[in-house]
Amino acid sequence: MKTTPELSAGQGDVYSANCPSRAALALIGSKWALLIVPLLAEQPVRNNELMRRIEGISQKMLTQTLRELERNGLVERHDHRTVPPHVEYRLTPLGHSLSSTLVVLDRWAEQHYPALLAAQHDFDQAESGDS
Amino acid sequence: MKTTPELSAGQGDVYSANCPSRAALALIGSKWALLIVPLLAEQPVRNNELMRRIEGISQKMLTQTLRELERNGLVERHDHRTVPPHVEYRLTPLGHSLSSTLVVLDRWAEQHYPALLAAQHDFDQAESGDS
DNA sequence: CAGCATCCATGTAGATACTG
């Protein structure tokens, strides 16, 4: 029985600076991918609807993130080639497998952010009050 | 008293730009927190060992991330106040609850990065080859 | 509607040197 499992040792893990899993982690942990992927898990969504449902994202970052997700095989882009343009984004099977863990992360944030805010308050109080 | 606010839609979710859960998500999804938290889940770790085990992190980013995690109630800092200094970091219960989802994310990256690399290859091929 | 190009402000992160 290993107390330090394969998580922390050797090649092929996220703790190795040169392992590509680092880059993968950076992609899937990026600010907007964290929101886009779980949203696409429900059903295919168009560019414009993504803009509306993800508050605060810019067209630039949306396209940029979608492209990167597409490039990594997590998202498929379907251009209906109509006028006016109609482009749908949907998850690949690989994207769905990722989404199932990302939704858990999103829900963790939604459920626990009050605790984080409370902790921040206490911490900042102690900071200003210590002598 | 409601300890768990509405989680479903509208306010209180990560898709609302003004919701603090966005900031929470940014913290827990940050490059280094993604690595530090699961590592601390195993057992308390000292600063120096974190530096060694997390390849590529700088002292600055390590301290900075640990501080932010501490401020948000995810990590506890134990200063033994000895000479030479001996400081241990460990997860709080809240931190452990987060860690259980982060380890899944880390493992996803480790398991699927070959698929991402393959997709990148195909995508880049198609890019340069399309007409 | 979808998206690209450009400019520009800010944030992030590394290197280095110094301190309790």
Next chain:
DNA sequence: CAGTATCTACATGGATGCTG
């Protein structure tokens, strides 16, 4: 050993205007 301080390079990301 465990930080802090400072400076700087670079990436991130927003605003705007234009195109198919």
